């Protein structure tokens with residue numbers, strides 16, 4: 001399986017997504033957004049790519065972390081890593097950037113975990 005994300009300020013919503021994704025098969029690749037890719041989206045993560053990668057690699061559900069550098073790398077990733085299923089949280093359901101992958105593999109959207117997001121954590125920490 002393959003999933004994409006920023007995984008900043010790692011929290012239990014991320015972990016639950018990764019755990020459920022890992023149960024869909026026997027090998028889970030996480031394409032992690034690089035700091036440059038995030039900057040291109042006008043976003044800056046709290047933790048650097050290196051730290052976010054280190055934390056993801058320590059999770060038992062994750063088998064490999066690769067860089068997400070461009071929006072248009074997904075078809076190449078599916079082919080290169082022989083991916084059967086691309087898994088994303090439900091907030092991406094129906095997004096054409098993932099729907100297009102249905103010509104190459106299965107695309108599964110899992111429900112998000114309510115009540116937690118990296119943005120919420122950042123805002124809570126400010127007060």
Ligand code: C2G
Pocket residue numbers: 003004005006007008013014017033068087088089090091092111112113114115116117118
């Ligand atoms: N997620 C979740 N529940 C939450 C928060 C996040 O299930 N409470 C899921 C998201 O749906 C996503 C994954 O955890 O599948 C990683 O979340 P983000 O780091 O916020 O990922 P995102 O910013 O959506 O990046 O090319 C696509 C992007 O890289 C996706």
